[in-house]
Amino acid sequence: MFALVDCNNFYVSCERLFRPDLRRRAVVVLSNNDGCVVARSQEAKALGIGMAVPHFQVRGILERHNVAVFSSNYTLYADISARVMTILDAMVPSMEVYSIDEAFLHLPDEHAPLQQRLEFGRKVRERLLQWLRIPACVGIAPTKTLAKLANGAAKHETSNGGVVDLCDLLQRQQLFKQTPVGEVWGVGRRTRDKLQSMGICTVADLAGSSPEKIRRRFSVNLQRTVYELNGQPCFTLESSPANKQQILCSRSFAQRITAFDELREAVCTYTVRAAEKLREQGQTAQQITVFIRTGAFSTTERHYSNSAQRRLDFASNDTLALVHAATSALQSIWRSGYRYAKAGVMLTDLCPEKEEQPGLFDYTSEQQHKPALMQAVDAINNSGKGRIWFGGQGIKEDWRMKRSHLSPAYTTRWEDIPTVS
DNA sequence: TCTGGGGTCCTAGGACCC
DNA sequence: TCTGGGGTCCTAGGACCC
Numbered sequence: 276m277f278a279l280v281d282c283n284n285f286y287v288s289c290e291r292l293f294r295p296d297l298r299r300r301a302v303v304v305l306s307n308n309d310g311c312v313v314a315r316s317q318e319a320k321a322l323g324i325g326m327a328v329p330h331f332q333v334r335g336i337l338e339r340h341n342v343a344v345f346s347s348n349y350t351l352y353a354d355i356s357a358r359v360m361t362i363l364d365a366m367v368p369s370m371e372v373y374s375i376d377e378a379f380l381h382l383p384d385e386h387a388p389l390q391q392r393l394e395f396g397r398k399v400r401e402r403l404l405q406w407l408r409i410p411a412c413v414g415i416a417p418t419k420t421l422a423k424l425a426n427g428a429a430k431h432e433t434s435n436g437g438v439v440d441l442c443d444l445l446q447r448q449q450l451f452k453q454t455p456v457g458e459v460w461g462v463g464r465r466t467r468d469k470l471q472s473m474g475i476c477t478v479a480d481l482a483g484s485s486p487e488k489i490r491r492r493f494s495v496n497l498q499r500t501v502y503e504l505n506g507q508p509c510f511t512l513e514s515s516p517a518n519k520q521q522i523l524c525s526r527s528f529a530q531r532i533t534a535f536d537e538l539r540e541a542v543c544t545y546t547v548r549a550a551e552k553l554r555e556q557g558q559t560a561q562q563i564t565v566f567i568r569t570g571a572f573s574t575t576e577r578h579y580s581n582s583a584q585r586r587l588d589f590a591s592n593d594t595l596a597l598v599h600a601a602t603s604a605l606q607s608i609w610r611s612g613y614r615y616a617k618a619g620v621m622l623t624d625l626c627p628e629k630e631e632q633p634g635l636f637d638y639t640s641e642q643q644h645k646p647a648l649m650q651a652v653d654a655i656n657n658s659g660k661g662r663i664w665f666g667g668q669g670i671k672e673d674w675r676m677k678r679s680h681l682s683p684a685y686t687t688r689w690e691d692i693p694t695v696s
Numbered sequence: 697t698c699t700g701g702g703g704t705c706c707t708a709g710g711a712c713c714c
Numbered sequence: 715t716c717t718g719g720g721g722t723c724c725t726a727g728g729a730c731c732c
Binding site: 373374375376377460461462463464465466494496 | 728729730731732
């Protein structure tokens with residue numbers, strides 16, 4: 276038996292935590308670089324502000340209705356998320372952290388009757404609200420796909436108090452008939468369109484389809500979805516996250532970049548960050564990919580997009596080795612005369628640090644000192660006492676992320692801790 | 697003028713092997 | 715005119731998730 280807990284408008288809820296004045300006001304949160312709207316309060320949704328719309332397209336509406344606008348503050352959201360997960364973890368035998376604002380839980384008692392299950396869902400909600408002021412909804416069902424649907428129903432229908440249980444067959448069928456197939460977990464826009472063209476428009480239609488036919492026309496995963504809709508579990512709880520298979524760091528620039536030196540600074544900065552993530556996970560990488568591209572939306576200017584890979588002689592998480600490879604890759608794809616909008620660095624061929632197998636002659640005495648150097652750099656940067664960085668990252672602010680509406684780091688920086696007077 | 701970032705998995709097709 | 719069958723591995727691209 277699964278319960279899916281999903282926080283409501285999570286980023287907006289985080290921004291409201293220390294701003295009670297925003298509790299009934301329309302609020303939106305923007306993506307990195309203040310590009311798109313990625314979270315909206317109920318009031319903002321009611322104004323017709325869509326998900327993922329570009330900020331500049333709705334600037335007028337936002338101003339007219341005095342909507343509070345925030346840049347993404349991931350430091351804050353990650354910290355609040357960790358607190359949410361800690362609370363949930365203490366309430367159940369096992370759980371899966373599915374995203375920054377969602378978790379699948381195994382119910383404490385598999386065979387609890389309906390009333391007890393609903394009671395548990397309400398307790399989860401109350402605790403998150405009382406201890407953190409974070410509102411959430413709970414969906415309960417025998418499969419993950421059904422728990423997702425139950426959660427969606429809990430969000431739409433206010434009358435059920437934020438908790439919906441879909442174990443009952445009749446209630447399930449009722450909901451299936453009213454719900455468009457595109458709301459099913461795993462059915463995106465493309466699949467939805469294709470399903471509709473085959474006359475499969477509601478969840479009821481999909482649940483009643485032949486699994487074999489679905490597999491032939493689509494994929495094994497959609498076949499599993501059909502089984503899950505019929506109460507037969509195919510997706511299990513993944514309580515310990517698997518090692519990552521790739522690590523990516525990419526950003527759009529605040530302004531277009533035309534000079535090689537600036538692009539190199541950006542690629543260097545992203546490589547440094549990617550290498551930090553790699554070490555946080557205790558992994559090494561043997562391959563690095565660098566990509567650059569011009570703006571994707573311009574119809575008038577010339578487009579250019581390219582990527583290049585470099586293979587390291589041996590798997591490493593040493594920033595200097597990775598920056599060296601990244602710079603070489605960048606040089607091979609750089610073309611002058613373009614206005615670059617975005618660059619990124621991807622690390623692949625990852626392997627746990629301890630399992631890496633250097634070649635017989637790979638380790639020189641210099642390389643043996645590198646882990647200590649990187650440990651020292653990480654320790655300084657995590658100490659809270661200051662930051663050191665690599666020369667190649669540069670110091671100019673021109674291209675770095677735009678964050679004009681950033682809230683304080685209320686819970687992670689001493690000077691930002693709110694004072695109550 | 698201005699349009700996010702970070703992931704995973706699956707499939708088709710090509711290259712290659714015997 | 716007409717050119718096998720069975721298999722693996724890799725990569726690019728697509729689709730999906732939040």
